[in-house]
Amino acid sequence: MAHYQPLHDWNVTPAEAVALQQQLRSQIRIEPLTKPPQTIAGCDISFNKFEETVYAGIVVLRLDTLETVEETGVIGTAPFPYIPGLLSFREIPSLLQAWQKLKTEPDVVMFDGHGTAHPRRIGIASHAGLFLNRPTFGCGKSVLVGKYDELAPERGAWSPMRHYGEVIGAALRTKNKVNPVYISPGNLIDLETAMALTLQCDGGYRIPEPTRRAHNLVNALRKGERVFS
DNA sequence: GCGACAG
DNA sequence: ATCTTGTCGC
Numbered sequence: 001m002a003h004y005q006p007l008h009d010w011n012v013t014p015a016e017a018v019a020l021q022q023q024l025r026s027q028i029r030i031e032p033l034t035k036p037p038q039t040i041a042g043c044d045i046s047f048n049k050f051e052e053t054v055y056a057g058i059v060v061l062r063l064d065t066l067e068t069v070e071e072t073g074v075i076g077t078a079p080f081p082y083i084p085g086l087l088s089f090r091e092i093p094s095l096l097q098a099w100q101k102l103k104t105e106p107d108v109v110m111f112d113g114h115g116t117a118h119p120r121r122i123g124i125a126s127h128a129g130l131f132l133n134r135p136t137f138g139c140g141k142s143v144l145v146g147k148y149d150e151l152a153p154e155r156g157a158w159s160p161m162r163h164y165g166e167v168i169g170a171a172l173r174t175k176n177k178v179n180p181v182y183i184s185p186g187n188l189i190d191l192e193t194a195m196a197l198t199l200q201c202d203g204g205y206r207i208p209e210p211t212r213r214a215h216n217l218v219n220a221l222r223k224g225e226r227v228f229s
Numbered sequence: 230g231c232g233a234c235a236g
Numbered sequence: 237a238t239c240t241t242g243t244c245g246c
Binding site for chain 1: 233234235236
């Protein structure tokens with residue numbers, strides 16, 4: 001049901017992947033949201049060690065109540081290995097299949113990884129944002145590139161992440177005295193809004209609800225505890 | 230050349 | 237990411 005723009009083929013070599021990133025980065029737009037979002041989606045993939053089968057899923061929730069409104073999942077194959085900086089080429093193909101199964105198009109999408117906080121400023125959230133043509137941002141659990149000053153221990157505290165002099169994202173504390181998560185805009189959104197949405201999706205855990213639910217979903221799918229038609 | 234390195 | 241039990245701290 002939900003559609004996307006197939007900007008390019010995913011059957012590429014690592015060198016071609018880097019070239020594609022260099023070519024696509026100019027199309028990324030970091031700007032405030034056009035309309036107030038009502039729904040947000042979380043995406044994630046899971047797999048068994050040493051196996052190529054990937055379990056991808058998307059969970060859509062209402063931003064006001066954090067109630068889950070839709071879930072989709074697919075079992076596919078990873079056409080690309082995990083290479084730092086090229087994560088999107090491994091995860092996006094299957095996520096696009098899950099996206100196609102959505103009945104409603106989410107207003108904004110949160111990814112497990114980075115957006116502009118990437119060596120070439122086009123992490124999975126930015127790359128997918130170009131295909132989906134809607135606001136996307138990344139919420140990573142660790143740093144790929146960039147440095148930041150330590151932040152206060154309270155939830156809500158944050159510190160900008162810098163790389164080669166430019167602000168590429170922010171370390172944001174989502175829970176008191178717990179390691180921060182790393183937020184960076186993907187496409188069609190700005191850092192401030194991405195951080196606000198992350199805090200709004202609080203479920204009492206370090207990981208915001210969209211990503212946390214997507215993670216639980218794909219793990220259940222991998223273990224055969226969930227089925228999608 | 231050496232170390233770092235999203236998930 | 238995944239493989240896994242107990243254990244330290246609030």
